[in-house]
Amino acid sequence: MNPIIDKIAWLHLHDGQVLSTRSHGKDRYYFPGGKREAGETDAETLLREIEEELTVALDPASLQYVGTFEAPAHGHPAGVLVRMTCYYARYTGTLQPAAEIAEVLWLTYRHRAQVSAVDQLIFDWLQEQGMLAE
Template identity: 55%
Template sequence: MAEGDGVPEKVAWVLVRDAAVLVTRSHGRDRFYLPGGHREQGESDRETLVREIDEELRAAIDPDSMVYFGTFEIGEGHPDHDPFRMICYTADHHGRLTPSREIAETAWFHYTDHTRVSAVDGLAFDALHEAGRLA
């Protein structure tokens, strides 16, 4: 779940279409998140992303198409969140994006929706916007 420094980590998928990014919301949560999840013991980022996207969205990530997008981190002292790190990748996929039982809904967010995502996801939104990929 975390690298040697003890900060919890998530491996996340950045899927952008028409200047909007795919986000998911789990049951019982108000905030939206980039799809993905925590690494299981011994898993690589690639293995984690493939497994998590299959579990959450019933889609198959093409692991050979994965491209590192960035690592985003909330540190000690953040008013709304404990320390957390999110490692993001873009990747192609096969199959329809079909939410599993753990996902309450999916949405396509523009940069103006960044207040509806978690603090660490907001950092990824900022990077996408600065790169001209998110309107």
């Protein structure tokens, strides 16, 4: 069985664009979110990670499960997979990079080659749903 990195991600779309981030020292963009800490639920993980990374508060009552996607993990040995469980949610505050995040930006489907493999699967899904602009 392949090792799996368990991540929770926030999908936030606006005008056919999806919110993405780039961490310091990384060359790919990733959806905001992160790894679960011991004993955390999906919601606890997502609320903590988004506040740490983007300085905004997600509304727990607005969390809506989108889907779970798996792909090879970027920057890890062959055979390591990332399982990304994605949610929509409303937020309050002003989006700004914090912690390990160097950049916050809005992407469209034309940026697909610049994101990780699992994010590419999500880009494809969003495109199929008519939610992501070219």
